[in-house]
Amino acid sequence: MKIAILGGTGDIGEGLALRLAADTPHRVAVGSREAEKAENKAEEYTTELESRGLDATVAGGENAAVAADARIVVLAVPPYHVGDTVEAVAESLEDGDVLVSPATGMKRDDEGFHYHKPGAGSVTEIVADAAPEGVAVVGAFHNLAAARLANLDADLxxxxxxxxxxxxxxxxxxxxxxxxxxxxxxxxxxxxxxxEIEGLTPLLINVASNNDDLHNLGVRFQ
Amino acid sequence: MKIAILGGTGDIGEGLALRLAADTPHRVAVGSREAEKAENKAEEYTTELESRGLDATVAGGENAAVAADARIVVLAVPPYHVGDTVEAVAESLEDGDVLVSPATGMKRDDEGFHYHKPGAGSVTEIVADAAPEGVAVVGAFHNLAAARLANLDADLxxxxxxxxxxxxxxxxxxxxxxxxxxxxxxxxxxxxxxxEIEGLTPLLINVASNNDDLHNLGVRFQ
Structure with missing residues (x-):
């Protein structure tokens, strides 16, 4: 199965691309609004994977191009670009494709980060509202620390x-x-x-920033 | 140190009273609007502790009475009773006492539970607004499953x-x-x-209700 990560040149996109390429049999491509930027990053990721002796590559290209033959399209873009990005790739999506939304809206005050709930109800809901008919929307990968994901030496x-x-x-x-x-x-x-899931991301940042020994936090339900 | 748990006859109050009495050296009292109800529950908790061979007792009484000589006063009441309860015990509080807010507002729809954010910003903020001068407010114990807390055989x-x-x-x-x-x-x-902390409580309920093998969930940041 092919997975396209739009905004795959950003922090969370990098982590997802590296982990999916390293650990799963899926073909991974990162997208950007600029093809060259995505191609360069894809090369960087592939070099990183090869340096670990992994037989895995990451492809790169313009968002709509990488989305075209992907079954799963991850919107690893800032929340205010989510709507635009879906629109930009809509014609590349087919019935049965799945849009994945990992983004969350945050604002910051003196105390820390807070969930900035969009008018639509959630970022995932913005994606659902923008998705072409026949394309399902799934929220996932919200509460993962980008730096930890991108560091293949780090246990999750x-x-x-x-x-x-x-x-x-x-x-x-x-x-x-x-x-x-x-x-x-x-x-x-x-x-x-x-x-409530999108709101957990700022909470993880607040907990990490108030406890010296905790960094790049994730969460375990138990 | 004495700890008063107002609304200590409810689910989360029961769990906190039992755990604090069983595991800590603090004196624990549960409060209710009706003294007799609290006294009966306190007796029940003490019997439960004794049956486990624990040398621990829980006292009980009317909310203002148990708050009177407590250093820490936990508001284990529903969010819509938090303001009233602080008002009812305000004269029993002294400089240096600490009010603890574990409550969260929730509403339910077909999909699950959702955070019902109060106009004040949070339940903890309602408590802070209502607290007498000189009495500090701390939010804690929000994301604990009451049934697991009250079952002293359950590991946390x-x-x-x-x-x-x-x-x-x-x-x-x-x-x-x-x-x-x-x-x-x-x-x-x-x-x-x-x-974001109060909003984690409905999320824990949603995760538990969608995964057959998970019940009475808590969370670990790691």
């Missing part, structure tokens, strides 16, 4: 929560997520449950 | 997040929390960071 041992209104698509994404070593995918219900 | 192995704008009060509550076996207290900053 954390959970990712998967939400969606299409059970098959949710199962597909959960299976992909569990292909990443040390990542457990848990079902958190439908897209209506997205705000 | 989870975290509780502690927030507050008074560093000493926060430290005091964190120390009390860590007296409970298997509970780790993590600093999550100031009261402004409460909404």
């Amino acid at each position: 041992g954390v959970d990712t929560l998967v939400i969606g209104d299409d059970a098959d698509a949710k199962r597909t994404v959960a299976d992909v997520a569990e292909g990443i070593e040390g990542l457990r995918a848990l079902d958190a219900g439908g897209i209506a449950n997205a705000p | 192995g989870v975290d509780t997040l502690v927030i507050g704008d008074d560093a000493d009060a926060k430290r005091t509550v964190a120390d009390v929390a860590e007296g409970i076996e298997g509970l780790r207290a993590l600093d999550a900053g100031g009261i402004a960071n409460a909404p």
Whole structure:
């Protein structure tokens, strides 16, 4: 299966691309609005994988180009670009493709980070509103620290929560997520449950910033 | 140190009373609007502790009475009773006492539970607004499953997040929390960071209700 990571040149995109390429049999491509930027990053990721003796490559290209033959398209872009990005790749998506939303809206004050709930209800809901008919939307990979994900020496041992209104698509994404070593995918219900998941990301940052010995936190439900 | 648990006849109050009495050297009293109800529950808790061979008792009485000589007063009441309860015990509180807020507002739809953010910003903020001068407010114990807490055979192995704008009060509550076996207290900053913590409680319920093998969930930051 081919997985396209749009915004795959950013922090969380890098981590997902490296882990998916390193740990799963899926073909991984990173996308950007600029093809060259994505190609350069893809080369960088492939070099990183090869340096570890892994027989894995990451492809790169313009967002719509990498989305074109992908079954799963991850929107690893800032929340305010999510709508635009879906629009930009809409014609590349086919019936049965799955859009994955890992983004969350945050704002910061003196005390820390806070969930900035979009008017639509959640970032995942923005994606659902923008998705072409026949393309399912699943929320996943929200609460993962980008730096830890991108460091292939770091153990994960954390959970990712998967939400969606299409059970098959949710199962597909959960299976992909569990292909990443040390990542457990848990079902958190439908897209209506997205705000509490997206709101967990700023909380993880606040906990890390208030405890000297905790960095790049993830969460384990137990 | 004496700890009063107002609403200590409810689920989360029961769990906190039993664990604090069983695991810490503090004197624990549960309060209710009706003295007799609290006295009966306290007797029940003490019997439970004795049946386990523990040399620990729980006292009981009317909310204002048990708050009177307590250093720490836990508001284990529903969010819509938090303001009233602080008002009802305000004259029993002294400079240096600490009010602890574990409550969260939730509403339910077809998909699951959702954080019902109060107009004040958070339940903890409601408590802070209602607290008499000189009495510090700390948020803690939000994300603990009541049934697991009340079952002294159950291992915890989870975290509780502690927030507050008074560093000493926060430290005091964190120390009390860590007296409970298997509970780790993590600093999550100031009261402004409460909404994301209170919003984690409905998420824990949603995760448990969507995964057959997970019940009475807590969370571990790692």
